[in-house]
Amino acid sequence: MNTLFSDTTTWALEHALTAVAERQRAASHNIANAATPGFNAKRVDFEASLAAALDRGSQNAVITTRRANTPEGINGNDVSLEEESSMLLRTEILYEALIAAENYKLGLLRTAMRGTT
Numbered sequence: 001m002n003t004l005f006s007d008t009t010t011w012a013l014e015h016a017l018t019a020v021a022e023r024q025r026a027a028s029h030n031i032a033n034a035a036t037p038g039f040n041a042k043r044v045d046f047e048a049s050l051a052a053a054l055d056r057g058s059q060n061a062v063i064t065t066r067r068a069n070t071p072e073g074i075n076g077n078d079v080s081l082e083e084e085s086s087m088l089l090r091t092e093i094l095y096e097a098l099i100a101a102e103n104y105k106l107g108l109l110r111t112a113m114r115g116t117t
Helices: 008-032 047-056 081-114
Strands: 042-045 064-067
Touching: 008 042, 008 047, 008 081, 042 047
Parallel strands: none
Antiparallel strands: 042 064
């Protein structure tokens, strides 16, 4: 049931913020294990599941994790520090954009509740 504070936009923003935080944790975990022999880097994919859930009108989007599938080094580790650093930067930019969108939406609601005087 959609209410004033629980509509599709709010749900999508909340889900995206949760997923972006999970993506940041995964990239940080990958970097922390860059020297661990045999470690397989992970990626968090949520955009496709979020888009599919929104297309269906459902709130059942799932945050999925998969192997990064980057080339392995001689110790069997496939962490690419360049890719992980780039992922962290992109994740930070996306997080800031999502926060700005959430703040904008809340600002609109605040303005609507105040009414015109």
